[in-house]
Amino acid sequence: MNSTNRTVVVTGIGATTPLGGDSASTWEALLAGRSGVTPLEQDWAEQLPVRIAAQIAVEPGEIIPRPQARKLDRSAQFALIAAREAWADAGFTGKAGDDASVDPDRLGTVVASGIGGVTTLLGQYDILREQGVRKVSPHTVPMLMPNSPAANVGIELNARAGVHTPVSACASGAEAIGYAVEMIRTGRADVVVAGGTEAAIHPLPIAAFGNMQAMSKNNDDPQGASRPYDVDRDGFVLGEGSGVVVLESAEHAERRGARVYCEALGQGVSGDAHHIAQPEPSGRGIADAIGNLLANNDVKPAEIAHVNAHATSTPTGDVGEVRALRSVFGDDLDHMAVSATKSMTGHLLGGAGGIETVATVLALHHRVAPPTINIKNLDPGVDADIVRDQPRELPHGTITALNNSFGFGGHNLVLAFRRS
Amino acid sequence: MAATQEEIVKGLAEIVNEIAGIPTEDVQVDKSFTDDLDVDSLSMVEVVVAAEERFDVKIPDEDVKNLKTVGDAADYILKHQD
Numbered sequence: 001m002n003s004t005n006r007t008v009v010v011t012g013i014g015a016t017t018p019l020g021g022d023s024a025s026t027w028e029a030l031l032a033g034r035s036g037v038t039p040l041e042q043d044w045a046e047q048l049p050v051r052i053a054a055q056i057a058v059e060p061g062e063i064i065p066r067p068q069a070r071k072l073d074r075s076a077q078f079a080l081i082a083a084r085e086a087w088a089d090a091g092f093t094g095k096a097g098d099d100a101s102v103d104p105d106r107l108g109t110v111v112a113s114g115i116g117g118v119t120t121l122l123g124q125y126d127i128l129r130e131q132g133v134r135k136v137s138p139h140t141v142p143m144l145m146p147n148s149p150a151a152n153v154g155i156e157l158n159a160r161a162g163v164h165t166p167v168s169a170c171a172s173g174a175e176a177i178g179y180a181v182e183m184i185r186t187g188r189a190d191v192v193v194a195g196g197t198e199a200a201i202h203p204l205p206i207a208a209f210g211n212m213q214a215m216s217k218n219n220d221d222p223q224g225a226s227r228p229y230d231v232d233r234d235g236f237v238l239g240e241g242s243g244v245v246v247l248e249s250a251e252h253a254e255r256r257g258a259r260v261y262c263e264a265l266g267q268g269v270s271g272d273a274h275h276i277a278q279p280e281p282s283g284r285g286i287a288d289a290i291g292n293l294l295a296n297n298d299v300k301p302a303e304i305a306h307v308n309a310h311a312t313s314t315p316t317g318d319v320g321e322v323r324a325l326r327s328v329f330g331d332d333l334d335h336m337a338v339s340a341t342k343s344m345t346g347h348l349l350g351g352a353g354g355i356e357t358v359a360t361v362l363a364l365h366h367r368v369a370p371p372t373i374n375i376k377n378l379d380p381g382v383d384a385d386i387v388r389d390q391p392r393e394l395p396h397g398t399i400t401a402l403n404n405s406f407g408f409g410g411h412n413l414v415l416a417f418r419r420s
Numbered sequence: 421m422a423a424t425q426e427e428i429v430k431g432l433a434e435i436v437n438e439i440a441g442i443p444t445e446d447v448q449v450d451k452s453f454t455d456d457l458d459v460d461s462l463s464m465v466e467v468v469v470a471a472e473e474r475f476d477v478k479i480p481d482e483d484v485k486n487l488k489t490v491g492d493a494a495d496y497i498l499k500h501q502d
Contacts, residue, residue, distance in 0.1 A: 065441060066441065067439065067441030067458075068441075070439075071462075071463075134469055134472075135469065137466065138462040138463075138465035138466060139462055139463075139466075
């Protein structure tokens with residue numbers, strides 16, 4: 001264990017997802033086993049092989065006033081909504097400094113996105129071609145840059161300890177949270193607002209992911225399309241939204257009398273060094289990340305009761321992850337309730353680590369693992385205790401939960417949380 | 421037909437309302453775009469492009485920096501419109 005360790009806790013959560021406009025409604029839908037996937041009814045979807053997605057439940061335009069919204073990419077709008085909820089949930093009454101319990105110089109933000117402001121970039125390119133140079137928005141660059149969500153959250157909350165945006169495809173959100181934990185552990189900040197966001201439901205990303213054969217083409221059954229661990233799974237369903245948590249040193253949280261959800265134990269990280277888009281089939285890289293987690297953090301396999309799996313509903317990825325879990329944990333995997341919440345939320349790419357951390361924190365808080373829906377026939381290669389169809393109660397006492405996220409490029413991130 | 425000073429100020433007020441969300445009645449000739457109307461240098465470009473279109477006038481980038489107030493912009497447009 002790192003000798004400079006400070007204990008880090010989660011004191012606030014926020015989300016806007018395909019299942020609900022906040023973390024409470026999202027959690028309720030997760031427990032109810034509700035799918036957020038719907039048909040894409042936009043004209044542009046007609047020509048696409050994939051015509052389904054997990055679209056946001058509450059449009060950000062209903063919350064963020066138009067003068068502000070027109071300067072923010074959709075991904076930044078989602079992040080701001082989730083961050084505001086998390087900030088208020090943590091008990092802060094105003095931005096840092098205005099709320100005297102948090103010093104702006106000790107507050108950071110780490111908010112990631114896998115792709116950045118892609119709908120801004122492509123939308124402004126359409127304007128350039130159709131209406132000319134003069135009509136290209138002067139806000140285009142600050143809207144499309146991938147650090148824009150982190151920066152906008154930092155500006156709104158007055159975060160001066162550092163604003164960061166790790167980019168690692170579908171591991172980005174988890175990497176943001178892992179980075180934030182390190183910032184607090186090593187003493188760079190006392191409070192960090194961290195998470196992931198994504199807004200990539202647009203014909204170009206869908207055409208591109210579709211051509212990679214990465215997405216489900218189950219257009220006739222949108223709600224059944226995202227089916228991790230099912231033998232007939234045929235790819236992920238693209239989702240959009242954001243999940244954000246407030247991380248804080250235990251000392252700081254105690255000093256201001258904050259409600260603590262759980263402890264953030266740290267991260268395990270590795271790189272596959274295998275292929276730019278395919279997962280390493282044996283699960284070696286994932287096993288390395290879990291090994292790294294166990295070697296460098298106070299995580300006890302015997303206490304792990306729940307895993308929020310990466311499980312995106314792709315043929316190779318889902319099985320490789322389970323294989324890695326089994327190879328590291330052996331028989332200990334048998335007491336871990338494994339959930340694939342992407343069966344309900346779809347895959348939020350860089351937002352996934354954010355909303356799945358929110359789900360993992362709530363699973364510990366309420367001691368209940370959300371279900372995995374849409375498994376008609378469990379893939380025989382899935383040698384783990386999958387929580388199917390109904391939520392499952394988690395044990396009393398001290399329990400730990402893991403949240404896995406892996407990204408194109410071979411980025412493997414495992415986060416661990418614990419409550420007593 | 422060329423717009424009058426009054427029409428230009430009214431048009432600018434609508435543009436500023438659309439871009440910055442400031443109520444139209446607050447957009448008066450003596451108001452500074454930056455200091456009073458929440459129009460930063462980026463949003464000013466949007467105001468200028470919208471004004472060019474509405475009043476059929478060209479406002480070159482090098483002249484924009486001289487348009488500090490709503491009155492400056494209205495005078496410029498009045499003088500340069502076709």
